[in-house]
Amino acid sequence: MKSLTAAVFTMGLAAVPAQTPQAPPRTEVYLASFTSGPAGTVSGPLINVSQSPGYDNQPSYTPDGQAILFTSDRVDRQTDIFRYNLASKSLTRLTHDPANEYSPLVMPGGGAFSVVHGDEQSLWSFDLDGSHGHLLYQHKGKIGYHVWIDPSHVGIFVLGDQGQPATLQIANVKTNARVSAS
Numbered sequence: 001m002k003s004l005t006a007a008v009f010t011m012g013l014a015a016v017p018a019q020t021p022q023a024p025p026r027t028e029v030y031l032a033s034f035t036s037g038p039a040g041t042v043s044g045p046l047i048n049v050s051q052s053p054g055y056d057n058q059p060s061y062t063p064d065g066q067a068i069l070f071t072s073d074r075v076d077r078q079t080d081i082f083r084y085n086l087a088s089k090s091l092t093r094l095t096h097d098p099a100n101e102y103s104p105l106v107m108p109g110g111g112a113f114s115v116v117h118g119d120e121q122s123l124w125s126f127d128l129d130g131s132h133g134h135l136l137y138q139h140k141g142k143i144g145y146h147v148w149i150d151p152s153h154v155g156i157f158v159l160g161d162q163g164q165p166a167t168l169q170i171a172n173v174k175t176n177a178r179v180s181a182s
Helices: none
Strands: 006-014 027-035 040-048 055-059 067-072 079-087 090-092 102-107 112-117 122-127 132-139 143-148 151-160 167-172 178-179
Touching: 006 112, 006 122, 027 055, 027 067, 055 102, 067 102, 102 143, 112 143
Parallel strands: none
Antiparallel strands: 006 027, 027 040, 055 067, 067 079, 079 090, 102 112, 112 122, 122 132, 143 151, 151 167, 167 178
């Protein structure tokens, strides 16, 4: 028996190598139907939910499956978080502060979402409407990505500094302490 589910993914345009650092690649966030099974396939039309000439990436579903959160630099070349509502096909900008935000994930409990925030790349939390942004966890290194384990613990991918390798760590956001590192 085959089941039909929705898949979200990003597709980028190839960049020409350069000698100087470049802006993030132009990517788009697409929605497609996915037939699961031994040879899962994408079926039906691809729907471009981001429709922006800039960087659109790091999509994640809300727990109720009704919306997708993603990172976009569509307005002023800084990255903010946007929500695409699947039923209404509407797009809403959630964050508006001067810092960049990346990697939105709805937090356990469903009342807020977390992001990697600012040049220091710390972990921040916002209400689901994008209000009440605040520091959730400050790490000595820069956080690249994160995943929620439970309401207190988050797995964080910490970027390497000065030639050091990147590490995977677990942090407790309630005590602001690192629990373990690899």
